[in-house]
Amino acid sequence: MGQFLCSHLRRRYLPLSHLRRPTTMIEAILDMTNRAHARDFVRRDPHRPGYHFLPPANWMNDPNGFIQWRGEYHLFYQYNPAGPWHGHIHWGHAVSKDLVHWQHLPIALAPTPGGPDEEGCWSGCAVDDNGTPTLVYTGVHTGVHPQVVCLATGDSDMRTWRKDPANPVIAEPPAHIRHRTGxxxxxxxxxxxxxxxxxxxAAKIENKGSVILHYRSDDLRQWEYMGTFLEGDVRQIYPFWTGTxxxxxxxxxxxxQRSLIFSVQANPRDHLYVVHYTGPYRDGRLHARQQGILVYGGYFYAAHVARVADGRHILWAWLKEGRSEAACQQAGWAGILSLPxxxxxxxxxEPRLTPARELTKLRRVHRRFAGHLPEDAIRWDTAGGSLEIVARFAPPTGEVGVVVLAAPDGSEETRIVYRPELAQLYLETNDSSLAEDVDKNxxxxxxxxxxxxELELRIFVDQSVVEIFxxxxxxxxxxxxxxxDSVGIRLIAGPGATGPVTLDVWHLVPNTLFVV
Known part of the structure; x- marks a missing residue:
C-alpha cells in the first residue's frame, strides 16, 4: 500500500471537478475545461515523464487489478483525484490495446460514505469470475478492524462498476492474530x-514481523482461512532485512516453480524494495529455495503481476518520487509506474525482469556509435531526455559505464557505472541536480x-526516471x-578499461494519454 511513505497534506492544489460525475451539459463542459487546465499545468513540469504511465494530474501509487479482457489491457491504480498527496484513495482506470499507449477512463472505485471503504479503496487485484470482471480490494474504514476485503463487479466492457452488497467479504483478520495486527x-x-x-x-504481527495469510473460497464471497503462507521475522537481516x-x-x-513476490515495508529512505521467495509449490505450500531483491535502487515498490493471453507474466510497480513534498505540490502531480x-x-x-517487447513501438530516431576503449570517446551533448540506450562492452577489465542527463560543462550528470573488481553496478546521482531538495543517493x-x-546495459531515461536492465x-x-541542456550522454572508461564497445540510442516518443 505504501502509505508509510506518503505525505498527508490536505491542501487542494488542483480543483478537479471529476471527484463526482457531471450531471448537466454545463457541468460536463466545466469538467472538461478543468481537466484540460490540469493537463496543461502539469505538462509545464520539465521532470514529468513522457512515456511512463501516470495519471493526468495529482497523486498515484500502487498499480492494481491489471488484467487482459476481451483484447484490451486494463490497468487500475491507487489515485487521489483531489491533489498530489496521499489521501482520498480511489481506483484510477486506464485501457490499452498494446501495453504502451493508454487511454484514461473514469474512476472505477470511489469511497462510499458510511461504507466499509469510506476511508479509501486500497490495493487489490482483478479476476475473471466466469465471465464477470471482478475487483478484489482493500476497504478502509474507521472501525475496530479498519482494513477489510471488498468486491466490485463490472459490466462487459469494464466501464461501470458495482460494489457487492455482501461487502466486506472478509471483515477482520483470523482470531489468533486479530488483536496483534495493529x-x-x-x-x-x-x-x-x-x-x-x-x-x-498481507498482515502484521506486532513485535514479530509480517505474515502472508492464505484463504480459500468457492464463490469469492465466503472465505475459509487456511493458515499462514509465509511468516517473517523482524530480526532477520540476511540476505536482506525483511522489515516490519x-x-x-x-x-x-x-x-x-513459483515465486512469491511482495514489498517490504521498513525504513522509507534506506529500505524500500520488492523481494521474491522462489521454489517448488506442492500441496498448497511454497517450498522456497531461493530469495532475493527483485529491483535495486530504493524507488521500486508495490509490484503487481498478472498473466496475459500469450502466457507472459507482466509486472508493474510504483516508482516513488525523490523530491520534496513542496516540489510535488508545485508540480501538481506525484508518483508514476515503472515500465511494463x-x-x-x-x-x-532466479526471477528475471526485462522491458516488455511492446516498448520498441516508442522508438523513433536512432543513432549508433561504435569504438574501442579507451581511445574512442563517445559523446553526444544533445541526446535528449526521453531515450532508450543499449551499451555493450567487451568483458570489463576496468570501470565502464554511461553518463546520462549531462550538462555540457558537467555541472549536472547522472552516472551509471560498473566496477568489475567489486562486481557491482552503481547509479550515482550525487551530481544529478543543482537543486537542494532532491535525492542524491x-x-x-x-x-x-x-x-x-560481455556487459550489456539497457537504459531507459524519461526526464526524471532512469531504469537500468x-x-x-x-x-x-x-x-x-x-x-x-542537461540532456547529454557519454561513455565512461576508467583505468584499465579496454576493448570494443557499441552504443545504440533511440529517441522515444510520448505515449499520449487521452482523458475521457
Missing part, C-alpha cells in the same frame, strides 16, 4: 486453482559477470536536473 490486513491477491479461489493477504510489514503479495506460477516488465524464471532459478546493485562475459540485475532511480 490494523494491518490488506492487499488481497486472488487466483483460481483446482476449481476454487485462493487468496493471499509486507505488502502487495503476488504468487507467480512458472510451472513446477516481463517476468521470467532464469536458468539459475548512490544506489548499488550486485552484478557478478562470468569469466569472459543488465545481464542479470535491475537498478532504478529518480533524478531531477535543473538545466534545460
Amino acid at each position: 490494523g494491518h490486513f490488506r492487499d488481497p491477491f486472488v487466483w483460481r486453482e483446482n476449481g476454487r479461489w485462493e487468496m493471499l493477504i 510489514m509486507w505488502e502487495c503479495p503476488n504468487l507467480v506460477d512458472f510451472g513446477e 516488465l516481463e517476468l521470467t524464471l532464469g536458468e539459475d532459478g 548512490v544506489q548499488v546493485a550486485p552484478l557478478a559477470l562470468a569469466s569472459g562475459e 543488465t545481464n542479470r540485475a535491475c537498478l532504478m532511480g529518480r533524478v531531477y536536473p535543473t538545466r534545460s
Whole structure:
C-alpha cells in the first residue's frame, strides 16, 4: 500500500471537478475545461515523464487489478483525484490495446460514505469470475478492524462498476492474530486453482514481523482461512532485512516453480524494495529455495503481476518520487509506474525482469556509435531526455559505464557505472541536480559477470526516471536536473578499461494519454 511513505497534506492544489460525475451539459463542459487546465499545468513540469504511465494530474501509487479482457489491457491504480498527496484513495482506470499507449477512463472505485471503504479503496487485484470482471480490494474504514476485503463487479466492457452488497467479504483478520495486527490486513491477491479461489493477504504481527495469510473460497464471497503462507521475522537481516510489514503479495506460477513476490515495508529512505521467495509449490505450500531483491535502487515498490493471453507474466510497480513534498505540490502531480516488465524464471532459478517487447513501438530516431576503449570517446551533448540506450562492452577489465542527463560543462550528470573488481553496478546521482531538495543517493546493485562475459546495459531515461536492465540485475532511480541542456550522454572508461564497445540510442516518443 505504501502509505508509510506518503505525505498527508490536505491542501487542494488542483480543483478537479471529476471527484463526482457531471450531471448537466454545463457541468460536463466545466469538467472538461478543468481537466484540460490540469493537463496543461502539469505538462509545464520539465521532470514529468513522457512515456511512463501516470495519471493526468495529482497523486498515484500502487498499480492494481491489471488484467487482459476481451483484447484490451486494463490497468487500475491507487489515485487521489483531489491533489498530489496521499489521501482520498480511489481506483484510477486506464485501457490499452498494446501495453504502451493508454487511454484514461473514469474512476472505477470511489469511497462510499458510511461504507466499509469510506476511508479509501486500497490495493487489490482483478479476476475473471466466469465471465464477470471482478475487483478484489482493500476497504478502509474507521472501525475496530479498519482494513477489510471488498468486491466490485463490472459490466462487459469494464466501464461501470458495482460494489457487492455482501461487502466486506472478509471483515477482520483470523482470531489468533486479530488483536496483534495493529490494523494491518490488506492487499488481497486472488487466483483460481483446482476449481476454487485462493487468496493471499498481507498482515502484521506486532513485535514479530509480517505474515502472508492464505484463504480459500468457492464463490469469492465466503472465505475459509487456511493458515499462514509465509511468516517473517523482524530480526532477520540476511540476505536482506525483511522489515516490519509486507505488502502487495503476488504468487507467480512458472510451472513446477513459483515465486512469491511482495514489498517490504521498513525504513522509507534506506529500505524500500520488492523481494521474491522462489521454489517448488506442492500441496498448497511454497517450498522456497531461493530469495532475493527483485529491483535495486530504493524507488521500486508495490509490484503487481498478472498473466496475459500469450502466457507472459507482466509486472508493474510504483516508482516513488525523490523530491520534496513542496516540489510535488508545485508540480501538481506525484508518483508514476515503472515500465511494463516481463517476468521470467532464469536458468539459475532466479526471477528475471526485462522491458516488455511492446516498448520498441516508442522508438523513433536512432543513432549508433561504435569504438574501442579507451581511445574512442563517445559523446553526444544533445541526446535528449526521453531515450532508450543499449551499451555493450567487451568483458570489463576496468570501470565502464554511461553518463546520462549531462550538462555540457558537467555541472549536472547522472552516472551509471560498473566496477568489475567489486562486481557491482552503481547509479550515482550525487551530481544529478543543482537543486537542494532532491535525492542524491548512490544506489548499488550486485552484478557478478562470468569469466569472459560481455556487459550489456539497457537504459531507459524519461526526464526524471532512469531504469537500468543488465545481464542479470535491475537498478532504478529518480533524478531531477535543473538545466534545460542537461540532456547529454557519454561513455565512461576508467583505468584499465579496454576493448570494443557499441552504443545504440533511440529517441522515444510520448505515449499520449487521452482523458475521457
